[in-house]
Amino acid sequence: MHIHQYEKLWLGMSLLLIVGFIATITYGAVGVGVTMIDDSGGNVDPNALDEHPEFSDPGVEKVGENEYEAYVVARQFIFQPDPIVVPANSTVTFYVTSADVVHGFSVVGTNANTMVIPGEVAEVTVEVGEPGEYGIVCHEYCGAGHHSMEGMLRVVPEGEYNSSDGGEQ
Amino acid sequence: MSGRGPIVKTRGGLLVAWAFLLVFGFELRTALGLFLGIDVPAVPYLGTLAVVLTLFAVLADFQRTSAQGEA
Amino acid sequence: MSVDQETFADRYPQEAELVRRAFLVAFTALGLGALFGIFQALHRTNVLRIIPSTDYYTALTAHGVLLAIVFTIFYLVGLYQWAVTRSLDRSPTNINFTRAWLTLMTVGSAITGVTILLGFVDQIGISADVLFTFYAPLQAHPLFYTGLVVFIIGTWLAGVDWFRTWLHWKQDNPDERIPLQTFMVLTTMIMWYIATIGVAIAVLFFLLPWSLGLIDTVNPLLTRTLFWFFGHPVVYFWLLPAYMLWYTVLPKLAGGRLFSDPLARVVFVLFVLLSTPVGIHHQYVDPGIAEGFKFIAMTNTMFLLLPSLLTAFTVVASMEHGARQRGGEGLFGWLTALPWRDPAFTGMALAGLMFAAGGFSGMINAGMNINYLIHNTLWVPGHFHLTVGTAVALTMMAGTYWLWPQLTNRRLYSRPIGLLQVVMWFGGMALMSNSMHVAGLYGVPRRTAEPQYAGFDFNTAFGSMAELNIQLAVGGTLLFVSTLLFLGNLTLSLGNPKVEGLGQSLPEPLSGAEDSPRVLDNMRLWAGIALVLVVLAYVLPLGAIIQNGGLFGTGGDAYPVSVLGTFDGLDAVLELLGVGR
Numbered sequence: 001m002h003i004h005q006y007e008k009l010w011l012g013m014s015l016l017l018i019v020g021f022i023a024t025i026t027y028g029a030v031g032v033g034v035t036m037i038d039d040s041g042g043n044v045d046p047n048a049l050d051e052h053p054e055f056s057d058p059g060v061e062k063v064g065e066n067e068y069e070a071y072v073v074a075r076q077f078i079f080q081p082d083p084i085v086v087p088a089n090s091t092v093t094f095y096v097t098s099a100d101v102v103h104g105f106s107v108v109g110t111n112a113n114t115m116v117i118p119g120e121v122a123e124v125t126v127e128v129g130e131p132g133e134y135g136i137v138c139h140e141y142c143g144a145g146h147h148s149m150e151g152m153l154r155v156v157p158e159g160e161y162n163s164s165d166g167g168e169q
Numbered sequence: 170m171s172g173r174g175p176i177v178k179t180r181g182g183l184l185v186a187w188a189f190l191l192v193f194g195f196e197l198r199t200a201l202g203l204f205l206g207i208d209v210p211a212v213p214y215l216g217t218l219a220v221v222l223t224l225f226a227v228l229a230d231f232q233r234t235s236a237q238g239e240a
Numbered sequence: 241m242s243v244d245q246e247t248f249a250d251r252y253p254q255e256a257e258l259v260r261r262a263f264l265v266a267f268t269a270l271g272l273g274a275l276f277g278i279f280q281a282l283h284r285t286n287v288l289r290i291i292p293s294t295d296y297y298t299a300l301t302a303h304g305v306l307l308a309i310v311f312t313i314f315y316l317v318g319l320y321q322w323a324v325t326r327s328l329d330r331s332p333t334n335i336n337f338t339r340a341w342l343t344l345m346t347v348g349s350a351i352t353g354v355t356i357l358l359g360f361v362d363q364i365g366i367s368a369d370v371l372f373t374f375y376a377p378l379q380a381h382p383l384f385y386t387g388l389v390v391f392i393i394g395t396w397l398a399g400v401d402w403f404r405t406w407l408h409w410k411q412d413n414p415d416e417r418i419p420l421q422t423f424m425v426l427t428t429m430i431m432w433y434i435a436t437i438g439v440a441i442a443v444l445f446f447l448l449p450w451s452l453g454l455i456d457t458v459n460p461l462l463t464r465t466l467f468w469f470f471g472h473p474v475v476y477f478w479l480l481p482a483y484m485l486w487y488t489v490l491p492k493l494a495g496g497r498l499f500s501d502p503l504a505r506v507v508f509v510l511f512v513l514l515s516t517p518v519g520i521h522h523q524y525v526d527p528g529i530a531e532g533f534k535f536i537a538m539t540n541t542m543f544l545l546l547p548s549l550l551t552a553f554t555v556v557a558s559m560e561h562g563a564r565q566r567g568g569e570g571l572f573g574w575l576t577a578l579p580w581r582d583p584a585f586t587g588m589a590l591a592g593l594m595f596a597a598g599g600f601s602g603m604i605n606a607g608m609n610i611n612y613l614i615h616n617t618l619w620v621p622g623h624f625h626l627t628v629g630t631a632v633a634l635t636m637m638a639g640t641y642w643l644w645p646q647l648t649n650r651r652l653y654s655r656p657i658g659l660l661q662v663v664m665w666f667g668g669m670a671l672m673s674n675s676m677h678v679a680g681l682y683g684v685p686r687r688t689a690e691p692q693y694a695g696f697d698f699n700t701a702f703g704s705m706a707e708l709n710i711q712l713a714v715g716g717t718l719l720f721v722s723t724l725l726f727l728g729n730l731t732l733s734l735g736n737p738k739v740e741g742l743g744q745s746l747p748e749p750l751s752g753a754e755d756s757p758r759v760l761d762n763m764r765l766w767a768g769i770a771l772v773l774v775v776l777a778y779v780l781p782l783g784a785i786i787q788n789g790g791l792f793g794t795g796g797d798a799y800p801v802s803v804l805g806t807f808d809g810l811d812a813v814l815e816l817l818g819v820g821r
C-alpha cells in the first residue's frame with residue numbers, strides 16, 4: 001500500500017498526540033491524584049432512603065481531623081440538606097444519591113461534579129478552601145421543574161462551624 | 170468549476186474570506202479573555218472589525234473587477 | 241464542465257424516487273427541529289419566552305430526536321441508497337423490499353415524533369418528555385419506545401438490503417474490489433449493527449416492558465450504560481455519511497481527485513473497530529462504574545481520534561490537489577483557486593473547518609479528569625453543535641446542493657442564496673457554539689429551561705453572562721434563518737423546469753483501490769474483531785453493574801413524565817393568541 005511521505009509524517013504526529021493525551025491523563029490520575037468517581041459508594045434502595053442510617057437524615061458529620069462526610073439526597077426538585085454547611089480548609093467527602101430519577105450534582109465554578117443515579121451512591125472527595133458560598137445545580141434533566149433545582153454549599157470559617165447543626169436541615 | 174482554468178477570485182471567495190476573518194477575530198477575543206484575562210469590550214471591537222473587513226472586501230472586489238475589465 | 245451526462249434520476253428513476261422520499265422526511269424533520277431550536281435559543285437566554293418552561297423539555301426532546309435521529313439517519317439512508325446503486329451500478333435486488341424498510345422507518349419516526357409532540361397537549365395524557373437520552377426512571381409513553389423499535393428495525397433491514405445488493409454484485413464480479421462508496425456503506429452498517437445491540441436490549445428487554453407495566457423496576461445505571469453503548473457509535477453513524485461526501489464528492493467539487501482510496505478504507509475500518517468500545521466515556525462521572533473501565537474507554541476514545549486526523553489530512557490534501565489542478569499556486573495561494581462560489585463546495589469546506597474546532601473540544605471531553613470541569617455543562621452542546629450540528633448537518637445540506645439536481649433533473653433555484661445559506665450557518669454556529677463553550681466553562685448547565693438561579697450568579701472570566709446570552713440568541717437566529725433559506729431554496733427548485741444533462745460523474749482516486757491490501761475488504765474479519773473489542777470493553781462493566789445493582793435495579797418507582805407536567809402548552813398558546821379559556 002502506497003502512503004505519501006507527508007501522510008506518514010502526519011500519521012506519526014497524530015499517534016504522538018494521542019499517546020501524549022493518554023500520558024497526561026494518566027499523570028493526572030497517578031501523579032496529581034485526580035480520582036474518578038467509581039463504584040466505591042455502593043448501592044441503596046431509592047425507595048428506602050428513610051430507613052438508611054445516613055441518608056434518612058442527610059447532613060454533614062465530622063469523621064476525623066479536618067475531615068468531614070456530607071450525605072446529600074437529590075430529589076425532584078431539591079437537594080437535602082440545603083444549604084450544605086462545611087468548614088473552610090477541610091477535606092469533605094460527599095455521598096450523593098437520588099430518591100427518584102437521575103439528577104446531577106455540580107458545585108458551580110469548581111470541578112466537584114457527579115451524576116446522581118437512583119440506586120447508586122456517588123462518592124466525591126474534595127478539598128475545601130476559603131470561606132464563601134457556592135451554588136449547586138442539578139445538571140441532568142429530571143422532570144418539568146428541573147430548572148428550579150438548585151442548592152447551596154456554604155463554606156464557613158473554621159471557628160464559626162458548629163458541628164451539631166453542621167448542614168442539618 | 171471546470172477541470173482546468175485560470176485562477177478566478179470570485180465574490181463567493183470574498184464572502185467566505187470576510188466571514189472567516191470575522192469569526193477568526195471574534196474567536197481571538199475569546200482566546201484573549203479566557204487565556205490571558207484581557208477583556209476586550211465586545212461592541213466597539215467587533216463593530217470596528219466588521220467595518221474594516223467590509224471595507225477591505227469592497228476594495229478587493231473593486232480591484233478584482235477592474236483587473237478583469239483590463240484583461 | 242461536461243454536463244451532457246445522464247443523471248441518477250434518468251438511469252435509476254425508481255431508486256431516485258426513494259432517495260427523494262428519504263430526503264423529504266429528513267428535511268421535514270430539519271425544519272421542525274430548527275423551529276424547536278430557535279424556541280430554545282431564545283427561551284434559555286430569556287430573550288423571548290413563548291412556551292412555559294415546563295414545556296421547554298418537550299421542545300428539547302423534539303429538537304434532539306428530530307435532528308439527531310430523524311434528519312441525520314433519513315439523510316443517511318437516502319445518500320447510502322444513492323451511493324450503493326451508483327457505485328455498484330445496480331438496482332436493489334427487490335425494490336419493494338427497499339420501499340418496505342423506508343416505510344417502516346417513516347412509520348416508526350412518525351409514532352415517536354407524534355408521541356413527543358403530544359407532550360404539548362396535556363389533555364391527551366400522552367407524553368415523552370424524556371429527552372434524546374430517555375434515562376430511566378423517567379418514563380415515556382410506550383408508543384415512544386415502540387416507534388423507536390420500529391425505526392431501528394427499518395434501519396437494520398436497510399443494511400440487509402445493501403448487503404444483499406452487494407452480494408449479488410459480487411457473484412457477477414468475483415474478482416473486483418468493493419467500490420469505495422459501497423465499502424463505506426457496508427462498514428458503516430456493520431458498525432450500526434453492533435452499536436444498536438445496546439439500545440435494542442435496553443428498549444426491548446427493559447424500557448418497553450416496564451412502560452407497559454410488565455416489569456416493575458429497571459436498573460437505571462444498566463439502561464443508561466446500554467444507551468451509551470449505542471449513544472457514542474451513533475455519532476459516527478451521523479458522521480460517516482459526511483465523511484463519504486468529503487472523501488468521494490468534495491475532491492471532485494474542488495476540481496481534483498481523492499488523494500488515496502486505500503487510506504479512506506483504512507479510516508472506515510478503524511471506525512468499525514473503535515466506535516463502540518468507548519461509550520463509557522459519556523459516563524466518566526457516573527457512580528457504579530469502576531475507574532479502570534473508564535480508563536479503558538478513555539484510551540480507546542483517544543485512538544478514535546486517529547481516523548478523524550487522517551481524514552483531515554486527506555480532505556485538505558484532496559482540496560489542495562484540486563486547487564492546483566485549477567491553476568492554484570503558492571504555499572497558501574492555492575486557496576484562492578478553490579470554487580468558493582459553489583455552495584456545495586463551500587458548505588463542505590466550512591463544515592470541515594468547524595469539525596476541526598469540534599474535534600478539539602471533543603478532546604477535552606475525552607480527557608477523563610478535565611471532563612469534571614465541563615461534564616453536563618453548556619460546553620457539551622457547544623461541542624456537538626460543531627460536530628453533528630455543523631460537520632454533519634452542513635455537509636449534508638451542501639451535499640444536497642450537488643445531489644438534488646441529479647435526483648430531480650431540475651436546476652437549483654439559486655446558487656447565491658445557497659452560498660449565503662452555508663456562510664450564514666458558519667457564522668451563526670461560530671457565535672452560538674462559542675457562547676455555549678464559554679458559558680460551560682463558567683458552569684452553566686445544559687438541558688435546562690432557565691439557567692438563571694435564585695441563590696447565586698455565574699462568575700465570568702471576561703465579558704458578561706448577558707453578552708453570552710445575546711451571542712447565543714443571535715447565533716441561534718442566524719442558524720434558523722439559514723435553515724429556512726435552505727428549505728426555501730430546495731422548495732423553489734421544484735418549480736424549475738426539468739432539463740437534461742445535469743448528471744455528474746465522480747473521478748477515480750489518485751491512488752486507487754488496487755493499491756490497498758485485499759484484507760481491507762474482508763467484512764467478516766473486521767466485524768469479528770470489532771465484536772471482540774466490544775466484549776472486552778463491556779462484559780466486565782455490565783457484569784459488575786448487574787452484580788451490584790441487580791438486573792432490575794435495587795427498587796424505585798417509575799416517573800412517567802406525563803404526570804409531571806403541571807402547565808399546559810396549548811393553554812399557553814391560546815392565552816398568547818388572546819383566546820383565554
